[in-house]
Structure formats: structure tokens, C-alpha cells
Amino acid sequence: MTLPDWVDVGGFDEIPARGARVVATPSGDVAIFRTADGGIFALRDRCPHKGGPLSQGIVHGESVTCPLHNWVISLETGQAQGADSGCAGKIPVRLEGKRILLSTAAISVTAAA
Amino acid sequence: MKQRLVVIGNGMAPGRALDRLFEQAPDAFDVTIFNAEPRVNYDRIMLSPVLSGEKSFDQIVIHGDGWYVKHGVMLYKGCKITKIDRAARTVTGANGIGAAYDRLIVATGSVPIILPVPGHDLAGVLTYRDLDDVEAMLLAARSRGNAVVIGGGLLGLEAAAGLREQGMNVTIVHLMPTLMERQLDPAAGYLLRKAIEARGIPVLTKASTKAILGTRKVEAVELADGTVLPADLVVMAVGIRPNAALAKDAGLVVNKGIVVDDTMRTSDPDIFGLGECAEANGACYGLVAPLYDMANVVAAQLLGDEKARFRPAATATKLKVTGIDLFSAGDFEDGKDREEIVLRDAARAVYKRIVLKDDRIVGVVLYGDTADGAWFFDLLKKQADVSEMRERLIFGPAYAGGGPLDPMAAVAALPDDAEICGCNGISKGKIVAAIAKQGLTSLDAVRTHTKASASCGTCTGLVEQLLKGALGDAYKAVTVQAMCPCTELGHDEVRRLIVARKLKSIPAVLHELEWKSSCGCAKCRPALNYYLMATWPGDYEDDSQSRYINERVHANIQKDGTYSVVPRMWGGVTNSTELRAIADVVDKFKIPTVKVTGGQRIDMLGVKKEDLPAVWADLSAVGMVSGHAYGKALRTVKTCVGTEWCRFGVQDSTRLGIRIEKFMWGSWTPAKVKMAVSGCPRNCAEATCKDVGVICVDSGYEIHFAGASGLEIKGTEILTRVKTEDEALEMIVALVQSYREQGRYLERIHKWAKRVGVETIRRQIVDDSERRETLFDRFVFAQSFSQNDPWAERAAGHDAHEFRPLADLTLVAGE
Numbered sequence: 001m002t003l004p005d006w007v008d009v010g011g012f013d014e015i016p017a018r019g020a021r022v023v024a025t026p027s028g029d030v031a032i033f034r035t036a037d038g039g040i041f042a043l044r045d046r047c048p049h050k051g052g053p054l055s056q057g058i059v060h061g062e063s064v065t066c067p068l069h070n071w072v073i074s075l076e077t078g079q080a081q082g083a084d085s086g087c088a089g090k091i092p093v094r095l096e097g098k099r100i101l102l103s104t105a106a107i108s109v110t111a112a113a
Numbered sequence: 114m115k116q117r118l119v120v121i122g123n124g125m126a127p128g129r130a131l132d133r134l135f136e137q138a139p140d141a142f143d144v145t146i147f148n149a150e151p152r153v154n155y156d157r158i159m160l161s162p163v164l165s166g167e168k169s170f171d172q173i174v175i176h177g178d179g180w181y182v183k184h185g186v187m188l189y190k191g192c193k194i195t196k197i198d199r200a201a202r203t204v205t206g207a208n209g210i211g212a213a214y215d216r217l218i219v220a221t222g223s224v225p226i227i228l229p230v231p232g233h234d235l236a237g238v239l240t241y242r243d244l245d246d247v248e249a250m251l252l253a254a255r256s257r258g259n260a261v262v263i264g265g266g267l268l269g270l271e272a273a274a275g276l277r278e279q280g281m282n283v284t285i286v287h288l289m290p291t292l293m294e295r296q297l298d299p300a301a302g303y304l305l306r307k308a309i310e311a312r313g314i315p316v317l318t319k320a321s322t323k324a325i326l327g328t329r330k331v332e333a334v335e336l337a338d339g340t341v342l343p344a345d346l347v348v349m350a351v352g353i354r355p356n357a358a359l360a361k362d363a364g365l366v367v368n369k370g371i372v373v374d375d376t377m378r379t380s381d382p383d384i385f386g387l388g389e390c391a392e393a394n395g396a397c398y399g400l401v402a403p404l405y406d407m408a409n410v411v412a413a414q415l416l417g418d419e420k421a422r423f424r425p426a427a428t429a430t431k432l433k434v435t436g437i438d439l440f441s442a443g444d445f446e447d448g449k450d451r452e453e454i455v456l457r458d459a460a461r462a463v464y465k466r467i468v469l470k471d472d473r474i475v476g477v478v479l480y481g482d483t484a485d486g487a488w489f490f491d492l493l494k495k496q497a498d499v500s501e502m503r504e505r506l507i508f509g510p511a512y513a514g515g516g517p518l519d520p521m522a523a524v525a526a527l528p529d530d531a532e533i534c535g536c537n538g539i540s541k542g543k544i545v546a547a548i549a550k551q552g553l554t555s556l557d558a559v560r561t562h563t564k565a566s567a568s569c570g571t572c573t574g575l576v577e578q579l580l581k582g583a584l585g586d587a588y589k590a591v592t593v594q595a596m597c598p599c600t601e602l603g604h605d606e607v608r609r610l611i612v613a614r615k616l617k618s619i620p621a622v623l624h625e626l627e628w629k630s631s632c633g634c635a636k637c638r639p640a641l642n643y644y645l646m647a648t649w650p651g652d653y654e655d656d657s658q659s660r661y662i663n664e665r666v667h668a669n670i671q672k673d674g675t676y677s678v679v680p681r682m683w684g685g686v687t688n689s690t691e692l693r694a695i696a697d698v699v700d701k702f703k704i705p706t707v708k709v710t711g712g713q714r715i716d717m718l719g720v721k722k723e724d725l726p727a728v729w730a731d732l733s734a735v736g737m738v739s740g741h742a743y744g745k746a747l748r749t750v751k752t753c754v755g756t757e758w759c760r761f762g763v764q765d766s767t768r769l770g771i772r773i774e775k776f777m778w779g780s781w782t783p784a785k786v787k788m789a790v791s792g793c794p795r796n797c798a799e800a801t802c803k804d805v806g807v808i809c810v811d812s813g814y815e816i817h818f819a820g821a822s823g824l825e826i827k828g829t830e831i832l833t834r835v836k837t838e839d840e841a842l843e844m845i846v847a848l849v850q851s852y853r854e855q856g857r858y859l860e861r862i863h864k865w866a867k868r869v870g871v872e873t874i875r876r877q878i879v880d881d882s883e884r885r886e887t888l889f890d891r892f893v894f895a896q897s898f899s900q901n902d903p904w905a906e907r908a909a910g911h912d913a914h915e916f917r918p919l920a921d922l923t924l925v926a927g928e
Contacts, residue, residue, distance in 0.1 A: 009920040018632060018658040021919035032919060036632040053674045056662040058635040065635030067662040067670055072635070083562040100919075107922060 006094070006101040012040070013098065020055040020064070025107035030091050031055035032100060033075050035062055040100055041075035042093035048073070048086025115143045118415070119204055119212050121194045121359070122220030123148035125157055126388035126404040128175055130218065133412035135184050141416065144186045145212045147204065150243055151191030153177060157243070158401055161434070164247050164275030187212075197363035199381055216383055216415060219360050219371060223353035223389040223399070228263065232325030238347045241272045250348065254279035258345035261285075261334045263322050265292040267432060269350035270305075273314050274434040276348070284342055285309065286320045286334065288351075296430045296441040300457075301464050301480040308437050308462070355390040355397050370397045375422045377411045385411050393423055400428045429490045431483070438479070440486035443493050444468065445476030456507045465507055472500040485509035524578040533579070534565035534572045544576060548583045556580065557598055597636035599628045604857035608644050617649050619656055633659070640858035643745065646781060647853050650895035657912065663743035666915050667903045668725055676725060677718040679742035680732050680904075681778065684752040684770035684790075685713025694735040698728050712749030712787060714740055726916055730908035738902040741778065745859070747849075748787045750774040751799065755792030755809065764809035766792030769838050773807075773845060779900040780892070783856035783865070786849065801829045804862040805845055810834070814841040818848055818874075819866035827863055830871045833879040847878050847885040850892040 009023045015034040022045055023030045029045035031054050039062065045055050052068030062075045072081040078090040092103035118134075120127045123146050131144065159173040181188045189210060196205045197217070205211035225240035227233050239249050250272070253260070257280045262273040265287030277283045285292075291302030292309070306316050321337040325347055334342045355370030366372045366380040370392030373379055377393070379386045388404050389397065398404055403425055413421030429442035445468045456465040461481060467489065468476035474493040479486050488510045492499060505512045510526040529542030547553060547563045559576055560566055566576040580588045593603035600607070607626065616622045619641050623633055633641065638659035645653045657665045668676035682691070695715055699707055705719040720728055729739075741748060750773050753759065755766030770790040789800035790807040799822075800806025806817035806829050813836040817829035832848060835841050851874065856865040866874055878885055907916070 007922060009922070014914060014919055016658055016914065021914065024918050024921040024923050026923055029918075050672070051674075052672075053670075056666075056670060056674075058638060058661070059658065060634045060638065061631050063634075068672065070635065102922075 005104060007104050007107075008099050009102045010100050011098050012038075012095060012100060015040075015100075018059040020057070020059060022053075022055045023102060023107075025102075027107050029053070029055070030102065030107060031064075032093065032102075033059055033064060035059060035075065039075070040093055040095055042091035042102060043073070043075065043078050044089040044091065046088060047071055048080055048088055049084065054088060116141065116215040117213060118142040118144045118216050118218070119214035120144065120146045120218045120220060121197075121204060122146075122218075122222055122388065122390075123150065123154050123188070124220060124222050124388055125154065125175065125401060126408045127218055127220040128154040129405050129408035130387060130411045130415075131184070131186070133409055134415060137412070138416055139184070142216075144184070145214075146181075146186060146188045147192045147194045147206060147210075147212075148188065148190050149193040150245070152244065153181070153188070153190075155244065160241075160244065160247050161271035161275055163244070164250060164272065165278040166275075170244060194359060197359060197384075199363055199384070202383070214383075216385070218385045218387050218411060219365075219379070219390065220387040221356040221359055221390045223397075224356045225349065226352045226354055227349055228322055228351060230322055230324050232327060232331070233349075235325055235327045235331045236329060237327070237331035237345060238325060238349065241268050241348055241350045242353075250276060250346065251279065253346040254281050256345055257281060259284075259343045260346040260348065261342050261344040262348045262350060263287075263334070264348075264350035264352070265289070265316065265318065266295065266350065266352070267293060267430060269348070270309065270432060271434055272348045272350055273309070274312065274437075276346070277312060277314050281346065283314045285314060285316045286322060286336065286342070287316065287318045288321055290318050292316065292318070293432075293439075293441075296478075297439070297480075298445050298466060298478055300455075300466070301439070301441075301478045304462055304464050304480050305432075305437065305439060312436075353389065353399060355392065357390055360386065360390070368392055368395075373423075375410075375424070376414050376419070377407055377423055378414070385414070387411050394425060396425065398425070398428075400430065402426070402428050427490075427493055429477075429486065431486070438481055438483040440479040440483035440490075441477065442486070442490045443474070443476035445478055451475065454503070454507045467507060469499070469503075472498050472503070474499060524575055525582050533575050534563075539563050539565040541579065544579050545583060548580060554580070554584060554588065556594075596640060597634055599623075599630040599634050599637050600626060602626060604640065607641070608648070611644055611648050617645065617653055619645065619659060639664075643781060643783065643858050647895070651898045664745070666722065666725065666912075667739055667741075667743060667907065668720070669743045671718060673719075675719045675721055677716050677742070678720050678725070678728055678732075679710065679714055679716045679740040680737040681740040681774070682714040683774050684750055684767050686752075686767060686771065687715075690735050691737055694732055694737065698731045701731070702728055704728075710742070710749075712742075713751050714742075714749060716742070723916055723918075726908050726910075726913070729904035733902065733905045733908055738778070739904045744781065745784050746779070746781050746786070747774070747777045748785050749789075751787075751789035751803070753790075753792045753797035755790075759792055759797075761795060762792035762809070763811050764792055764814065764838075766790040766798065766807070766809050769807065769809075769814070769841065770798075772838065773842060776842060777846065777849065777892075777896075779902075780849070780853070780896060781899065782849065782853055784859050784861045786852075786862065788845075802826070803829065805848065807841060807845070812836065814838070816841060816844050816848075819863040819871065821861065821863045825863070830866065832875060843885065843889055844878060846892050847888040848874070850888040850895075851878060853892075853895075854888075 015021045018036050020031050020033045031043050031045040033041045045053050047054055047066040049071045050068055052066040054064050056067040057064040063072050065072050071084050073088050074081055078088040080086045091106045094101050154176040156173040156175050162168040192206045192210055194204045195207050203211055203213045225242045239246050254276055260276045260281040260283045262269050263286050265285050273283045273285050291299045292305050309316055323337045324335045325331055326333040326335055331344055331347050334344050357367045357371045360371040361367040370390050371379055371386035373386040373391045373393050377385045387407055389399055407423050410421045410423045427443045432439040452469045454467045463481035466478045473496050477489040499506055527541050531541045533539055533541050544563050544565050551562055553559050566573045595601050596604055616625055622641050642656050642659040662670050668678055702724045704717045708716045710716050750770040752767045752770030755762040757767055786804045788805045789798040789803045791798040791800045792809050794808055800808055801817055802820040802822035808815040815834050816832040818832050820829035821827040852862055852865055
């Protein structure tokens with residue numbers, strides 16, 4: 001069976017504004033973020049620093065602050081901001097109406113980070 | 114025609130004089146040098162490293178053959194001058210070679226003293242003076258036999274260490290009670306002796322040599338007390354005397370050495386005396402610094418600078434034995450008019466002594482840690498008044514540098530590897546380099562790039578000083594520390610404006626106070642959420658997206674992303690039902706670790722996030738509630754068993770603790786609040802290092818606050834004493850409410866108290882009863898909105914989205 005290119009992971013309203021939810025995938029957890037102005041982003045739920053769950057961080061602007069050691073990660077690129085460097089893998093995600101669709105290729109087992 | 118300058122001797126002092134001469138007037142003189150040693154000018158001070166094998170002769174040469182060619186100097190190697198004819202103005206050597214002079218420098222140095230004991234002329238008895246001596250010692254050392262060094266001064270010790278390094282069994286025989294007694298005081302001499310002996314070199318002090326035994330060559334050394342030390346090599350290093358015989362034969366005035374005036378001229382104005390052979394102001398010198406000073410004067414005088422004068426200055430000594438750090442300078446005899454500062458660290462074998470006279474350093478002895486030697490010596494030479502920094506003087510320039518009022522200088526004096534930020538292990542060098550390289554201009558930027566001062570913040574002052582040092586006046590310390598990069602406003606202004614402008618939501622604050630970012634950041638949002646909640650209880654709706662994850666899900670995130678759960682145990686008291694419920698939960702959810710906390714409760718660690726609501730449901734079922742171990746909130750009230758069980762208890766501390774906890778739990782505070790109640794002054798509940806503590810006394814209750822036992826350790830301050838439990842509760846509640854209203858977010862009670870002032874707090878809480886009552890009432894009002902168990906609410910389904918994934922795609926892939 002071939003997987004569709006995009007998979008529906010839930011509704012836009014199921015994620016609080018300036019918040020995040022987790023999608024468990026074969027290649028590990030993915031954090032889906034919703035910003036204050038309604039943007040949706042997806043990153044691997046692992047801070048490039050010590051693997052902290054970014055989904056649990058505080059979302060501000062288009063960034064999230066890791067709950068473990070306060071690294072600030074760009075939601076747009078997955079890159080650590082400021083003086084820190086490292087990247088939380090970015091996962092293609094899009095909105096179709098009020099549904100959140102995630103790239104299947106990016107989350108399959110072979111795509112494991 | 115050029116003047117003819119003849120130099121007898123080719124040691125370091127004449128070498129320096131010629132250097133100076135050629136620098137200033139390369140063509141003024143035709144120079145001829147007669148050197149009794151068959152070689153060029155070398156650094157005699159470095160003979161010890163040659164002996165020990167650390168350096169080769171080539172490495173200690175000062176003027177190689179090329180130097181003599183370059184400057185057109187005629188150098189006779191191995192040519193000893195035997196006669197000076199002052200009338201004819203000529204010098205003549207043993208082999209008939211000679212030269213005529215216009216000016217003559219006599220720099221014949223010194224000769225080692227040979228003790229006139231029987232056997233002193235046996236083969237194998239050496240002195241320690243020049244390279245020939247070193248080569249003879251190295252040859253003798255090949256036998257790996259026994260060596261005796263007579264003399265425990267600088268040279269003797271260096272010779273002994275070098276021979277030991279070459280594999281000989283060495284014994285030091287020293288006449289005086291302590292080693293290097295001319296440079297060291299007895300305490301440093303003792304440490305030195307221990308260090309020498311630790312290298313396997315026995316030291317015999319107060320030992321007088323009676324005879325050197327042997328038939329053709331040396332076999333042993335006999336001491337006055339009858340001891341006989343077997344020896345294949347004897348090195349005499351008991352001192353030097355000026356080599357003035359040639360000058361004396363020439364009719365120059367000679368006392369101990371060749372007498373010179375302060376222009377370095379002998380009794381014949383065309384003849385200079387220079388170096389160890391010269392006697393100036395009645396003294397002869399053996400250390401290099403004053404000899405170089407003499408050389409500078411000779412050069413200046415030769416060039417016509419008649420004002421040049423030799424002024425003897427204090428000298429400093431360093432022992433050149435690898436691994437032994439020793440520095441001595443000036444004069445360190447005890448005296449009525451002298452004071453001393455001594456630092457001893459026996460474990461590190463460090464000894465430092467500074468001798469002061471009239472607030473000026475006259476002597477310094479450093480053993481073990483000589484890093485500051487140059488600095489002390491500089492103060493000594495300058496005769497600087499040290500009264501301002503006297504208290505810290507002994508700790509060196511890093512601490513004493515600029516006097517008590519100038520912390521800048523103290524920081525500036527720190528070495529580059531000095532650690533500034535202990536939390537993140539950041540050195541001064543790293544910070545300074547980052548400031549320069551990245552062009553940082555603010556504390557925040559330094560924090561971002563280096564992490565220095567980004568953790569506990571105790572080093573903030575030091576970091577600011579480094580910024581100031583690097584940027585000078587360009588660095589403007591923000592007098593009010595901004596809350597975060599989103600605003601220029603400090604915490605206090607933001608709080609004030611929230612009240613004054615009746616701002617009741619985070620977007621209202623961001624808009625009205627002109628935040629620079631669209632929705633704040635992870636620093637300001639939690640603070641604003643707290644301020645709004647504390648200011649407008651009941652009115653303000655908690656913004657959970659502006660809380661740290663721990664407070665959002667009411668559990669403590671662990672490094673692997675699991676959580677820990679700590680239920681309240683009121684006053685640290687529990688029972689079988691609660692324990693059974695905990696045990697069941699641990700089994701049911703396979704919780705890996707159960708740990709008793711420092712606050713008298715039980716921590717379950719490693720709970721999966723999705724299990725949290727179910728865990729809480731089971732705990733709620735027996736009446737247990739959240740312990741807020743995750744929050745900026747009231748944590749624990751630790752108690753002892755008080756009058757209920759303890760034979761010393763004077764009040765029911767357990768009951769009071771439980772009462773306080775039940776009254777105050779659920780309240781949010783700027784930072785965590787830990788309390789304790791001890792039933793008697795023995796203080797088993799350790800109440801005197803808590804944010805708020807109570808010590809029960811016969812007459813009632815002593816209320817304490819502002820203790821700390823984390824990053825900082827600090828005993829509490831006493832707020833007041835009261836007679837009844839009710840009064841104690843009122844005081845504590847008013848105190849905490851005052852802290853809730855005035856404290857900056859993340860500022861613990863002791864820091865708040867330090868900022869606001871303990872006296873001010875006492876006045877507001879204790880003396881002003883009206884204010885106390887209002888504070889109490891405001892706390893009670895706020896509690897009516899916050900004493901809901903967050904666990905029970907979530908077990909019942911509140912915020913369910915927090916605890917489960919949005920979707921689980923792992924099964925899809927498995928299909």
C-alpha cells in the first residue's frame with residue numbers, strides 16, 4: 001500500500017494559540033506549533049541542544065523556548081537562535097481549511113532523524 | 114681616531130655595558146675584550162638548567178661569535194690578563210698578548226670561596242662558577258655515585274638539584290640552621306627544606322665541614338660532629354669573593370672588591386670597575402639586576418653622560434629549580450618598626466610574607482606560589498604606600514589591586530583564566546574575547562553569546578565590569594535592568610503600570626507598554642502572567658501558554674521528558690492510606706523511582722506525561738492534592754514533631770505547620786516559597802535557612818524570614834516574636850502577601866528583603882498593624898480563587914489536550 005503524500009493529523013482548533021501538540025510518528029515525535037497569528041509549523045520534538053521536548057516550551061513570535069535549558073528555536077527553520085547553533089528538523093506541514101496536514105514522506109521510518 | 118676601549122672579562126655585566134654602548138654610539142670605540150674563559154658571553158644564571166639537562170650551552174649564549182664580528186670587537190678567548198700598566202695604559206696577558214687602552218673596564222668577576230679544610234685540593238672537589246665547573250660535574254655525574262654539596266644557598270641548592278637530576282645521590286651540608294638564610298626567613302627555609310628532601314636530597318643543617326677525605330681523589334666528607342659522608346664528588350658552593358687581585362697589583366684602591374664611586378670609576382678615572390669584582394658604597398653585588406644597573410652607568414659615562422649614577426636598589430631572587438617556586442626580595446629581618454603580613458596554606462605548601470615599614474613594603478618572601486612576585490617587587494621598588502590595600506595586599510594584585518573602592522581594577526587584574534561565571538564555567542578571557550570579537554555592548558548580549566551571568570546571575574557585577582573595562586565610557590550600564598529584550602522597562606515599573614493603567618491581560622500590557630516583540634518572550638510572559646494574576650485575582654484569567662511547562666501541566670519535567678509527581682503531605686505528616694495509594698500508583702503506572710524529598714514528602718519520578726491525569730485521579734481518590742513542587746508557589750512547610758511527641762518541644766510545631774500549609778497552599782508567588790516550623794530552638798526542622806521559618810519558644814513563636822540554602826546560603830532574619838498561633842499565622846500571611854506584591858518574578862524572599870530592606874519590611878508588617886491586616890485580607894481574597902486542586906481538575910478532564918498527542922501515526926505505518 002502506498003501512503004498518501006499528506007496525512008491529516010488534526011484540527012487547527014485542537015492546538016491552543018501560542019501552543020503546541022505532539023504527533024507520534026514512526027520516526028519519532030513531531031511537535032506542531034500554532035503561533036499567536038495563526039501560523040502552523042512542525043519540527044522534530046527534540047531540541048538540538050539536549051533533546052528537550054520543544055512541544056512543551058513557551059511559543060512566542062515565530063519561536064519556541066525549550067523547556068529544559070531555554071534555547072530559542074525558530075519555528076520557521078528549526079535553527080537555534082542567538083548565539084546557540086543547531087537545528088531541530090523541520091517537517092513540511094500545511095493547513096487545508098481547518099485541517100492540519102503533515103508530509104508523510106518526512107515522517108516515515110526511513111525519514112528518521 | 115677612535116678611542117680604544119679594553120675590557121678585561123667577558124661576563125654578563127660587561128656584555129650589557131657593550132650592548133648599551135653600541136646601541137647609542139656604534140662607532141665611538143674600538144673594543145677589545147680579554148676573556149679568561151675560552152668562550153663567548155653566556156648567561157651564567159642559566160648554568161643550573163644546563164647542569165640539570167634542561168638546557169644546552171647554545172641556548173644560554175648571550176652574544177654569539179657573530180655579535181663580535183658585527184660590532185668589530187676583538188675578542189681574545191682563553192686569554193687571562195696578568196698585568197695592567199697604568200702609566201703606559203696597556204694590559205698584558207700570560208701569553209704575551211696585550212693591548213693599549215684609552216679607557217679600561219675591569220670586570221674580572223668573582224672567585225668561588227674554597228673552604229681551607231684538609232683535602233680541599235683533592236681531585237673531585239669542584240666549585241660552581243662557570244661552564245667548566247658544570248662540564249666537570251656532568252662528567253662526574255656519569256658515575257651515578259655520591260655527591261656532597263657544601264653550602265645551602267642559591268647556588269648550592271641549584272647544583273644539588275641538578276646533580277640529583279643527573280642521577281647522583283646528593284647530600285647537602287649547610288652550616289646555618291636554615292637553607293638560603295640570606296634570602297629566606299626560617300619558615301620559608303623550612304618549606305624549602307621539605308621540598309628538597311622530598312626530591313630525595315637529604316639536608317644536613319648546622320653542619321660544619323671538618324675535612325675532605327681521600328688519597329688521590331675525593332672519597333668522603335667528614336663533618337665536625339664526626340659524621341662521614343661518602344662522596345665521589347664534592348661541590349663547594351659556600352660563597353664568592355670579588356676577584357680584585359689584578360686591580361690591586363695595578364695599584365687601584367681595593368677593599369673587599371675594587372672600590373668604585375657612583376660613576377663606577379675606580380681610583381683611576383680612566384678605569385671602570387664593573388660587576389661582581391666592584392665594590393660600590395661599601396657593598397659588592399652578586400645578583401644580575403644591580404650588575405646590569407652598573408653596566409648601564411658605565412656605558413652612559415663612557416658616552417659622556419656625567420650625570421649617570423649607580424644607585425643600589427633592592428634585588429629579587431628566584432630559585433631556578435624546576436618545581437620549586439621561591440621568590441625573595443628586599444629585607445625581611447624582624448624589627449620593632451616593622452610589621453608583617455603572613456599567609457600560610459600548609460596543604461598547598463604556600464607561604465607568603467610581606468614585611469612592611471611605614472606602610473611600605475621592604476621585604477617579600479614567597480614560597481610555593483610566586484606568581485605575584487613581580488607585582489610585590491614593583492611596589493617595593495617604587496616604595497608605594499600600601500596602606501589603602503593593606504587588608505588584601507597578601508592576596509596579590511587580583512584582589513588588592515586598586516584599593517577597596519575600585520572593583521574595576523580588581524577585575525582588570527584577574528588573569529584571563531580566572532573563572533567569572535561558576536554556573537557555566539566561563540573564564541574572563543572568554544568573555545573579554547567575545548566582547549571584542551562579536552562587538553558586544555550589553556550585558557544581555559554577553560549572556561547570549563557566552564552564557565556568562567545567564568544562570569544564577571551572581572557574577573552579573575563582574576561581567577558588567579568587564580564590559581566597562583572593554584568599552585570604557587561607551588558602556589552605559591542600564592540603571593534599571595530591563596525585564597527582557599522585549600522592553601526597556603524594569604520589573605517594578607511594569608508592575609506599577611499594570612496597577613496604574615489597570616492593565617488586565619498580557620496583550621493589554623504588550624500594547625500599552627509598547628513591547629518591542631509581537632507576543633513577548635519566554636522571559637517576560639511568565640512574569641507578566643504572575644504580575645497580572647497577583648494584581649487582579651479573580652479578574653485576570655490565567656494564561657497557561659505563558660507558564661513554564663511545569664506549571665502548565667502541574668508536574669516537574671525531567672531531563673528525558675517524563676515528569677515527577679509530588680503530592681502534598683501536610684506538615685510532612687502522612688498515614689497508611691496515603692502511603693498505600695502512593696504504593697498502588699507506583700505499581701499501576703510502573704513508576705521507576707520513588708524518592709523522599711528534602712521537604713518531607715514523596716516524589717514519584719519518571720511518570721509518562723499521558724499517565725499524569727490518571728495518576729492524579731488515583732491520588733485524589735484518597736484526598737491527596739498537588740504539592741506544587743513544580744511551581745513558583747508555596748512548596749512545603751517542614752515541621753518537627755513538637756510538643757506532641759518530643760520531650761523538648763515547647764509548642765505544637767506540627768499543628769502550626771499544617772495550619773500554615775492548609776491556609777496558604779495554592780497561592781502563586783514570585784518564586785518558590787519554602788517554610789518550616791521548629792518546635793523548640795534546637796530547630797530540627799531547620800527553619801532558620803528557609804524563606805519563612807518559625808522557631809517555637811516558651812513564650813510563643815519567633816518568626817523568621819529571608820533565609821536561603823540553595824545557590825546562596827544565608828541564615829534568616831528575625832521578623833518578630835508573637836505569643837499565639839493566630840498572630841503567627843497573621844504575620845506570616847501578611848509577610849508573604851507583601852512579597853507577592855513587591856517581589857520581582859523569580860526573586861526569592863531573601864533577595865527581595867535585601868532589595869527592599871529588612872527594616873522596611875519589619876516596619877510594614879510588624880509595626881503597621883493596619884497595613885498588616887489589609888495585606889492579610891488581600892491574601893485571603895486571592896486564595897478564594899486559587900485553592901482549587903489543579904490535579905483534581907485535570908483528572909476530571911481539564912486541559913486534556915496537554916496530556917495526549919494530537920495524533921498517533923505510529924500504527925498507520927505498522928499497517
